[in-house]
Amino acid sequence: MQEVCFCGRSGDVRDREPIVDDDGRRGLRCLGCGHLDYLQWLGEESGLLLWSEARHRRELSQERRYFAA
DSSP: OEEEOTTSOEEEGGGSEEEEOTTSOEEEEOTTTOOEEOOTTSOHHHHHHHHHHHHHHHHHHHHHHHHHO
């Protein structure tokens, strides 16, 4: 799913940084400006699914960098 942030950065929403804030709420942070999207525009289940996929993609990316070094 392609998305454009307020800062103008565009790309796949799953490529954003998955975070859990101090209140335990899950969200995706824009890598360009830091804007945090709590995915409230999706239903609870869909939001959790999208957040989980972004987290999985982030972990795979970090593993690839670790093993490539």
